[in-house]
Amino acid sequence: MEFTKMQGLGNDFIVVYGEQQLPADASALARRLCDRHFGIGADGLVFILPSDKGDVQMRIINSDGSESEQCGNAIRCVAKYVYDFGHVQREQLTVETIGAGVQQVVVTSANSRAAAVRVDMGAPILEGLQIPTTVNANPVVNHPIETGGSGYRFTAVSMGNPHCVIYVEDAPSFDIEAWGPRIEHHPLFPNKVNVEFATVRSREHIDMRVWERGAGPTLACGTGACATLVSSVLNGLTDRKAVVSLKGGDLTIEWNEENNHVYMTGPAEVVYTGRLQL
Numbered sequence: 001m002e003f004t005k006m007q008g009l010g011n012d013f014i015v016v017y018g019e020q021q022l023p024a025d026a027s028a029l030a031r032r033l034c035d036r037h038f039g040i041g042a043d044g045l046v047f048i049l050p051s052d053k054g055d056v057q058m059r060i061i062n063s064d065g066s067e068s069e070q071c072g073n074a075i076r077c078v079a080k081y082v083y084d085f086g087h088v089q090r091e092q093l094t095v096e097t098i099g100a101g102v103q104q105v106v107v108t109s110a111n112s113r114a115a116a117v118r119v120d121m122g123a124p125i126l127e128g129l130q131i132p133t134t135v136n137a138n139p140v141v142n143h144p145i146e147t148g149g150s151g152y153r154f155t156a157v158s159m160g161n162p163h164c165v166i167y168v169e170d171a172p173s174f175d176i177e178a179w180g181p182r183i184e185h186h187p188l189f190p191n192k193v194n195v196e197f198a199t200v201r202s203r204e205h206i207d208m209r210v211w212e213r214g215a216g217p218t219l220a221c222g223t224g225a226c227a228t229l230v231s232s233v234l235n236g237l238t239d240r241k242a243v244v245s246l247k248g249g250d251l252t253i254e255w256n257e258e259n260n261h262v263y264m265t266g267p268a269e270v271v272y273t274g275r276l277q278l
Contacts, residue, residue, distance in 0.1 A: 001278055004081060005040065005271040008073030010219025010248025012271070013060075014040055015081055017048045027065035033276070034063035040274075043215045046074050048081065054094035054102045056082055062214030069099020070160030072121065072222015072251075076268040079105045080114040084270065100160030118265040121223070124230045124255075125158035132162065133188050141234050147182040154183075155231040156193075159262065161213070163227035164193045167235075171199040171207045172247070180211025196224045200237045206244045219248030226262045229253040 004015045014033055023029065030045035032038070044062050051057035058078045060068040075095055082088040091107045104120040125131055126139035133156050135143055140156035145164075154164045164183060168174045174197045183195045195211040208228050210221040225244040232238040233255055241254040251266040 001276040002273065003040070003276055004273045005042070006046075006077040006081065006268060007271055008076045008220060008222065008248075008268045009246055009251065009266060011071075011073035011221060012042045013044050013046045013074055013077055014042045015046045015048065015077060017081065017085075017087070019047055019049060021049060022047055022059050026059075026061050027067075029278075030061035030063060031065045043212070043218050044068065044071065044074065046071075046078065048078055051096040051102075054096040055088045056093075057096040059098065062212075063216075064214045066214040067098075068161060068214060070097050070223055072119065072159070072224075072226060072264050073220055073266075073268070074222075075103065075105065075119055076117040076222065076264075076266060079107055079117045079119070080268040080270070083107050083109070083114045084112075097160060114268065116265060117268055118263060119222075121159055121226050121262040121264050123260040124227070124262055126156075126230075126234075128156060131156045131158040132190055133193075134190065135188065139234055141231075145183065145186060145188060147186055148179070150179075152179075152183075155234060157227035157230045159223040159226045159230075161223055162189060162191060162193045163196060163224055163231075164189065165196045165198055165228050165231035167237075168197050168199060171197045171209045174209060176209050176211045176217055180217065184211060184213055194221065194224055194227075196221070196228045196231075198228050198232070200232055203237075203239045204242045206232060206238060206242055208244050208246055210246065220246040220251070222251060222264050222266065225251045225253050226264055230255055230262060
């Protein structure tokens with residue numbers, strides 16, 4: 001099996017193209033290959049599959065073997081892959097996901113390679129039971145949560161996958177290893193949750209760190225950056241367009257007031273290609 005190692009702001013993936021459907025052993029394969037000591041090492045295993053709804057379909061298996069409904073960094077990598085390798089020879093293309101449907105993607109090219117990728121991430125889901133949380137409210141804003149003897153307040157957003165945004169004094173130095181897993185598995189979130197710890201620096205700039213459901217701490221999370229911007233608007237903290245600074249770099253996020261869609265712009269890179277002896 002041939003693969004390409006890719007990364008979007010340090011959120012890294014093993015990308016496989018050419019399978020006709022998701023392999024039956026995809027979960028076990030992801031756990032094996034994503035292991036950073038005994039495998040290739042990655043946050044997730046991404047399959048680019050045929051689609052009858054878009055140009056391609058994306059399926060993402062986390063490093064723990066669970067499947068993610070959507071991933072913003074992965075979708076940029078998928079767009080770059082199919083554009084750079086000539087599978088889709090247009091700068092506007094569509095990617096089918098299981099959590100957010102078919103998403104519109106625009107590639108900005110340089111020297112026949114994708115230099116930046118802008119993704120229409122669709123409209124955020126704000127109704128608590130649909131995110132899902134156990135909180136029957138719409139939206140779920142500044143809601144209390146207690147865990148480990150401490151209390152926080154969160155805003156819940158789904159971008160095709162569930163997110164819990166918590167504002168802290170200094171996100172880059174916050175101990176996400178201690179609090180991320182506790183909140184991910186909290187009873188308020190029946191399908192577990194991605195956790196973003198954010199600090200608003202200005203109306204146009206947010207620092208954010210992420211604990212990803214099924215993967216743990218990662219250098220970046222595209223859907224998490226989108227959820228954080230939406231949360232910050234709902235809480236009156238930022239404008240509808242801002243730069244979200246993650247450990248791996250910056251994403252530009254915009255929540256369009258006219259169509260209610262969230263747009264994410266950022267890079268994706270090929271690290272290397274190889275062949276697996278399974």
